[in-house]
Amino acid sequence: MSEPAQKPAYELLGLKKKEYDGICDAMGREPNYVELAVFSLMWSEHCGYKHSRPLLKHLPTEGERILQGPGENAGVIDIGEGRAIAMKIESHNHPSAIEPFQGAATGIGGIVRDIFAMGARPIANLDPLHFGSLDKARQRFLLEGVVEGIAAYGNCMGIPTIGGEIHFEDPYEGNCLVNVMCVGMVENDKILRARAEGPGNLVVLFGSTTGRDGIGGASILASAEFDESAEEKRPTVQVGDPFTEKKLLEASLEMRDKGLLVALQDLGAAGISSSSSEMASKGGVGIDIDISRVPLREQGMEPFEIMISESQERMLAVVTPENEQAVLDTCAKWDLDATVVGKVTDTRRLRVFDGDELIGDMPVTALVDEAPTYVVDTVRPAHEVDEPLAGDHYPEPKDYSEVLTALLASPNICSKRWVYEQYDHMVQTNNALWPGGAAAVLRIKGSDTGIAVTTDGNGRHCYLDPRRGARAVVAEAARNISCVGAEPVAITNCLNFGNPEKGEIYHQFREAVEGMGEACEALGTPVTGGNVSFYNESFGQAIYPNPVVGMMGIVDDVRLIQDHSFKDEGDVILLLGGARPAVDGSEYQLVVHGEVAGRIPDVDLEMEKQLQKLVRAGILEGKIKSAHDVSSGGIACCVAEAAIAGGAGADIELETDGLRPDLLLFGEAPGLIVVTVAGADADAFIAAAGDVPAQRIGRVAGGALRFRADGEELASMPVADAAGAWGSALEKILEH
Numbered sequence: 001m002s003e004p005a006q007k008p009a010y011e012l013l014g015l016k017k018k019e020y021d022g023i024c025d026a027m028g029r030e031p032n033y034v035e036l037a038v039f040s041l042m043w044s045e046h047c048g049y050k051h052s053r054p055l056l057k058h059l060p061t062e063g064e065r066i067l068q069g070p071g072e073n074a075g076v077i078d079i080g081e082g083r084a085i086a087m088k089i090e091s092h093n094h095p096s097a098i099e100p101f102q103g104a105a106t107g108i109g110g111i112v113r114d115i116f117a118m119g120a121r122p123i124a125n126l127d128p129l130h131f132g133s134l135d136k137a138r139q140r141f142l143l144e145g146v147v148e149g150i151a152a153y154g155n156c157m158g159i160p161t162i163g164g165e166i167h168f169e170d171p172y173e174g175n176c177l178v179n180v181m182c183v184g185m186v187e188n189d190k191i192l193r194a195r196a197e198g199p200g201n202l203v204v205l206f207g208s209t210t211g212r213d214g215i216g217g218a219s220i221l222a223s224a225e226f227d228e229s230a231e232e233k234r235p236t237v238q239v240g241d242p243f244t245e246k247k248l249l250e251a252s253l254e255m256r257d258k259g260l261l262v263a264l265q266d267l268g269a270a271g272i273s274s275s276s277s278e279m280a281s282k283g284g285v286g287i288d289i290d291i292s293r294v295p296l297r298e299q300g301m302e303p304f305e306i307m308i309s310e311s312q313e314r315m316l317a318v319v320t321p322e323n324e325q326a327v328l329d330t331c332a333k334w335d336l337d338a339t340v341v342g343k344v345t346d347t348r349r350l351r352v353f354d355g356d357e358l359i360g361d362m363p364v365t366a367l368v369d370e371a372p373t374y375v376v377d378t379v380r381p382a383h384e385v386d387e388p389l390a391g392d393h394y395p396e397p398k399d400y401s402e403v404l405t406a407l408l409a410s411p412n413i414c415s416k417r418w419v420y421e422q423y424d425h426m427v428q429t430n431n432a433l434w435p436g437g438a439a440a441v442l443r444i445k446g447s448d449t450g451i452a453v454t455t456d457g458n459g460r461h462c463y464l465d466p467r468r469g470a471r472a473v474v475a476e477a478a479r480n481i482s483c484v485g486a487e488p489v490a491i492t493n494c495l496n497f498g499n500p501e502k503g504e505i506y507h508q509f510r511e512a513v514e515g516m517g518e519a520c521e522a523l524g525t526p527v528t529g530g531n532v533s534f535y536n537e538s539f540g541q542a543i544y545p546n547p548v549v550g551m552m553g554i555v556d557d558v559r560l561i562q563d564h565s566f567k568d569e570g571d572v573i574l575l576l577g578g579a580r581p582a583v584d585g586s587e588y589q590l591v592v593h594g595e596v597a598g599r600i601p602d603v604d605l606e607m608e609k610q611l612q613k614l615v616r617a618g619i620l621e622g623k624i625k626s627a628h629d630v631s632s633g634g635i636a637c638c639v640a641e642a643a644i645a646g647g648a649g650a651d652i653e654l655e656t657d658g659l660r661p662d663l664l665l666f667g668e669a670p671g672l673i674v675v676t677v678a679g680a681d682a683d684a685f686i687a688a689a690g691d692v693p694a695q696r697i698g699r700v701a702g703g704a705l706r707f708r709a710d711g712e713e714l715a716s717m718p719v720a721d722a723a724g725a726w727g728s729a730l731e732k733i734l735e736h
Contacts, residue, residue: 013040026366037304041270048371051500073117075528086120089181089550091533096178100145105153106240113266119192120184127164132173156242161423162440174538194265196279203342207314209297214238214310251334267314281368286347379503389598400715414729438480450558452486459544470515477551482612483627485619486553493530498542508545522605564628566646572682578693581667588666603670630672636665652698
C-alpha cells in the first residue's frame with residue numbers, strides 16, 4: 001500500500017493554493033519556510049480579515065469626539081478637559097474552548113495591552129460570555145474555568161471587572177464565546193500610536209521571553225472550525241503571567257511620560273511578525289528584525305517559531321538611538337528583559353536576519369494590506385421568516401406566578417453575583433455604580449465627569465433576523481447607557497460568527513453588519529474598532545450569529561446618575577415607549593415553550609432617540625428616580641428586578657389593548673423603559689413626554705409584586721420570594 005500523499009507546506013499552514021500563488025506573485029519567487037509561515041499568519045482570517053474587510057468599511061467610524069478610530073490598537077474618545085478614554089473589545093473564543101482558564105486569562109492580557117499600547121492606563125474590564133446549557137458538565141467546567149481565568153488575571157493586574165453579561169444556550173456548546181473589553185484613561189497629548197517612523201530608529205522588544213506557546217494560534221486555532229482534532233490544538237493556547245504584565249504596563253507608561261517612545265505595539269496574534277509588519281505599514285517604512293537577539297525561554301527554537309510565537313506579555317517599541325539606554329534602564333528598573341532586536345529602514349520590507357544571515361525578505365504592503373478578500377454568495381437560512389408568530393401560537397399559561405418564578409430563575413435572567421463577586425470590582429475606587437445594573441459608571445477623578453460602559457449581545461435575536469437583531473443590540477446598549485443618565489457616544493464591537501465560507505453564515509454576517517451600521521448612524525455612536533471572530537463552529541454546527549457591542553457614554557456630572565432600583569413607597573411607575581411585546585425570540589418562548597422561532601420585532605430608531613433623550617433629561621433634572629430597560633423576561637421581569645434591587649414591592653395594572661396577557665407581561669420588544677417618578681411629578685412628566693408614549697402602570701407599594709391586566713389579577717408573590725428565585729438560581733445549578 002502506498003504512503004498517503006503529504007500535504008504541501010502552505011496547506012498545513014492553513015493557506016489555499018490560490019493564496020500561495022498570490023504570495024509567490026507578491027514575492028516574485030517562491031517563499032522559503034520562514035516567509036511562508038509569516039504570510040500564513042498575516043493572511044489568516046484572524047489577522048487578514050479576508051471575509052470581513054469588504055463589509056466593515058461601511059460602518060460609521062467618525063464623530064466629533066473620536067480622536068482615534070479603527071486601525072490602531074484601540075479607539076480613543078475625547079471626554080473633555082484634555083482627557084480621553086481608550087476602549088477595545090476582542091475575542092478569545094477558540095483558546096477558551098480548548099483551555100478555559102488560560103484562554104480567558106490571556107484574553108484579558110491581550111486586551112489590556114491594546115489599551116496601554118495607546119498610552120492609556122487601564123481602568124476597567126468587562127466580559128460578555130456565552131456558554132452552552134448548564135445542565136452539561138462540560139459547560140459548567142468551561143464557565144468555572146473562564147471566570148477563574150478572568151478573575152486571576154484582572155485581579156492580579158489591579159484592574160476592576162465592572163460589567164459584562166452571561167448567556168447560556170445550546171448553540172454555544174461546542175464553541176463558547178469569551179469576549180473581553182477594556183477601557184483606559186489617557187491625556188490627549190500622551191496618546192501613543194503603533195506607527196514606526198524614522199529610518200535608523202531602533203526596534204526594542206521588551207517584556208517576557210519568547211517560547212513555543214501560542215505558535216500558530218491565529219491560523220491553526222482562530223481561523224478554522226473545531227472537529228475531533230480540537231484537543232490537539234491545546235499547544236496553540238498561550239500561557240499568561242499577569243505579574244509580568246503589570247510590570248510591562250508600568251514600564252510602558254513610564255516611558256510614555258518620559259517621551260522615550262516613537263511608537264508602541266503589543267505582541268498578540270502572529271507575534272513579532274504582525275507587530276513589526278503592521279508598525280511598518282502604518283508608518284510607510286520597513287523594519288529589519290534579527291531573531292538571534294530575541295531572548296528565548298526554550299532551546300532549539302526554529303527561526304519561524306521565533307517570528308510567529310504568540311508568547312504573552314511582550315511589547316515592541318520604536319525608539320531613537322539617543323533614547324536607547326533610557327529605555328533599557330527603565331525596563332531594567334521594572335525587572336523586564338529588553339533587547340534591541342531591529343531597526344527601522346526605508347525599504348518598506350520586513351527583513352528577517354539570523355545574525356548576519358538574511359533568512360526572510362517580504363514586502364510590507366503585501367503582508368499587511370494585500371491579504372486576499374472574499375465575497376461569498378449569500379443564502380438566506382430557512383429558519384428566517386418574514387412574519388411573526390400569531391399571538392395565540394402557544395397556549396396561555398395557567399399559572400402566571402409560576403411562569404414569572406421560572407423566568408427569574410432562568411440562567412439568562414437570574415443574578416450573576418456568583419460570577420462578578422469573584423472579580424475585584426472595587427480596586428482603583430472609581431466606581432459610581434456597581435456591577436449588576438444596566439451599565440457600570442466610573443467617576444473621573446479630579447472632575448465631575450463620569451463614563452458609563454456596558455456590553456450587549458443577543459445571538460438568539462440575530463439568529464432569527466440578523467439585521468433587526470444587530471440594530472436592536474446597538475439600541476439596547478445605548479438604552480442601558482441612557483438609563484443611568486449618560487449620553488451614548490461610541491461603540492466597539494466583537495462580531496462572533498460561524499464559518500464565513502458558507503453562504504448562510506455570510507448572509508448572517510452581511511445583514512448584521514449592515515443593521516449595526518444603520519443603528520450606529522441613527523444613534524450617533526460611531527464604531528471605534530473591534531474584532532471579528534469567525535469559524536465558531538464545532539462539527540459543522542455554528543453558534544448563533546452574535547455581534548456583541550461594547551458601548552461608552554459620558555455624563556457631565558456623575559452625581560446625577562441613577563440606577564434601576566425602586567426607591568420610595570408611593571412612587572409612580574411609568575412605561576415609556578410604544579413598542580408592542582411579542583413572543584418571538586423571547587426568553588419566555590425558550591423557557592416555557594422550549595422553542596426559538598418567529599421574527600423579532602424591529603426597533604424604531606427615530607423613536608428610540610426620542611425615548612432615550614427623554615429618559616436622560618428626566619434623570620439629570622432629578623425627575624426620574626429609577627430607570628430600567630425592558631429586555632429578557634419582558635415587563636414582568638423588568639419590574640421584578642427593580643423591586644428586588646430596591647427591596648420594595650409594586651402594584652402593576654396594565655391594559656392589554658388586544659394583546660394576550662402573557663405576551664404583555666413576558667413578551668419582548670426593543671424600545672421600552674420602566675421608570676419611577678415621585679407622585680407629584682407624574683402628570684407633568686407624562687405631559688412633557690411629547691411624542692414618546694408614556695403611561696402609568698402602577699406604583700411602588702408594600703413588599704409584594706402584583707400584576708393585573710384589564711382589572712384581572714394575573715400574578716402575585718412576595719418580593720422576598722422573587723429575590724430568592726432570582727438571587728440563588730445560578731449557584732444552585734452549579735452545585736449539581
